[in-house]
Amino acid sequence: MKSKNFSVLGLDKFIHQSLYDKKDGYYMSSNPFGKKGDFITSPNISIFFSEILAVWIVSFWETLKKPKKFNLIEIGAGNGEMINTILKTLKNFPSAEKACRIFILEKSPYLKKMQKKKIKNKNVVWINNLNKLKSSPCIFLANEFFDALPIKQFVKKKNLWFERKIKIYKGRNPEFIDIKVSIKKIEKLVGINVSKNQNFLEISKDMIDIFKLISKKIRKYNGGLLIIDYGYSDIKMKNTLRGIKRHKIVNFISNYKKCDITHSLSFEFLKKIGLLNKLKVSGMTSQGSFLKKMGILERAEIVSKNLSFMEKSNIYYRLNKLVDKKFMGEVFKVLLLTNKKINFKLGFETD
Numbered sequence: 001m002k003s004k005n006f007s008v009l010g011l012d013k014f015i016h017q018s019l020y021d022k023k024d025g026y027y028m029s030s031n032p033f034g035k036k037g038d039f040i041t042s043p044n045i046s047i048f049f050s051e052i053l054a055v056w057i058v059s060f061w062e063t064l065k066k067p068k069k070f071n072l073i074e075i076g077a078g079n080g081e082m083i084n085t086i087l088k089t090l091k092n093f094p095s096a097e098k099a100c101r102i103f104i105l106e107k108s109p110y111l112k113k114m115q116k117k118k119i120k121n122k123n124v125v126w127i128n129n130l131n132k133l134k135s136s137p138c139i140f141l142a143n144e145f146f147d148a149l150p151i152k153q154f155v156k157k158k159n160l161w162f163e164r165k166i167k168i169y170k171g172r173n174p175e176f177i178d179i180k181v182s183i184k185k186i187e188k189l190v191g192i193n194v195s196k197n198q199n200f201l202e203i204s205k206d207m208i209d210i211f212k213l214i215s216k217k218i219r220k221y222n223g224g225l226l227i228i229d230y231g232y233s234d235i236k237m238k239n240t241l242r243g244i245k246r247h248k249i250v251n252f253i254s255n256y257k258k259c260d261i262t263h264s265l266s267f268e269f270l271k272k273i274g275l276l277n278k279l280k281v282s283g284m285t286s287q288g289s290f291l292k293k294m295g296i297l298e299r300a301e302i303v304s305k306n307l308s309f310m311e312k313s314n315i316y317y318r319l320n321k322l323v324d325k326k327f328m329g330e331v332f333k334v335l336l337l338t339n340k341k342i343n344f345k346l347g348f349e350t351d
């Protein structure tokens with residue numbers, strides 16, 4: 001919609017331009033990771049995170065009855081730290097390592113370059129779409145991937161639904177504008193009655209599309225998708241969209257192309273999308289619980305046995321960030337969606 005003084009842009013389009021504009025989008029032109037960057041992800045906090053994931057992958061492969069070949073796919077690999085450590089750890093499990101074909105699906109050419117520099121493993125293949133995967137069981141890993149996808153927001157006011165968009169003026173700061181929509185049409189696109197008992201919705205078309213492709217592979221070739229991300233398990237969806245710069249929340253409109261734009265995932269919604277795509281919800285827990293069940297504390301104890309006090313403190317300081325409820329232990333959730341015939345609960349066992 002256009003007039004003389006302003007134009008209106010869908011929130012998803014605004015986020016997409018801000019993060020993924022080919023020339024100067026946030027993820028296309030800078031390295032946002034680390035203490036000196038804008039945010040830090042679990043694999044960049046402690047090496048144990050990715051080591052634990054490697055052990056989990058080997059166990060899943062064993063549950064799949066140790067196929068001679070399987071695809072391990074990281075979606076959105078950031079600076080490559082996670083898959084790099086996973087690959088190093090797999091060396092301790094030679095049969096699994098031999099069976100493993102590694103793929104990275106990465107949108108940003110800038111980050112792809114960084115990944116290629118870091119990962120000195122000839123078996124890694126970078127792909128632009130999932131059709132490139134070989135016909136073997138697939139294990140997909142998505143750490144802080146889905147929260148980086150553009151979303152649309154919908155708000156209910158006096159029983160009517162509105163789409164929240166951005167009004168861009170000439171020579172004035174942009175602002176939000178709510179425009180009436182038919183929520184039934186949106187629900188038809190999503191495939192589920194998502195507005196029932198809700199007053200606010202955050203929906204990513206990109207997420208729905210990629211879920212379809214991943215699910216198709218899992219249904220056809222067997223395997224699963226492990227999602228680790230910032231999110232909540234309340235039934236009601238909420239407004240969680242925010243900009244992040246230098247580890248702080250900022251206004252993402254005035255920091256256009258200069259900050260990360262992220263949202264917290266509704267894990268109830270993710271589960272529904274998984275079920276819609278005929279996957280099984282094999283496990284759902286918090287990051288702290290998952291890592292502890294996988295033995296991250298015991299691993300730290302073994303490694304730190306003969307280290308100096310300072311080195312030990314550093315290990316436990318980092319570990320605490322991952323597992324403590326005050327930090328990432330509770331607000332980060334882990335969801336495992338699998339082929340219906342899989343029976344695998346490692347890391348998700350209830351006490």
Ligand SMILES: C[S@@+](CC[C@H](N)C(=O)[O-])C[C@H]1O[C@@H](n2cnc3c(N)ncnc32)[C@H](O)[C@@H]1O
Nearest residue numbers: 027041076077078105106107108143144145148
């Ligand atoms: C927040 S980072 C997470 C990085 C990494 N997984 C980690 O834990 O450090 C999101 C990553 O997803 C990538 N990405 C975003 N949209 C994508 C898409 N549609 N396909 C592939 N990669 C995408 C970004 O370029 C970035 O590498």
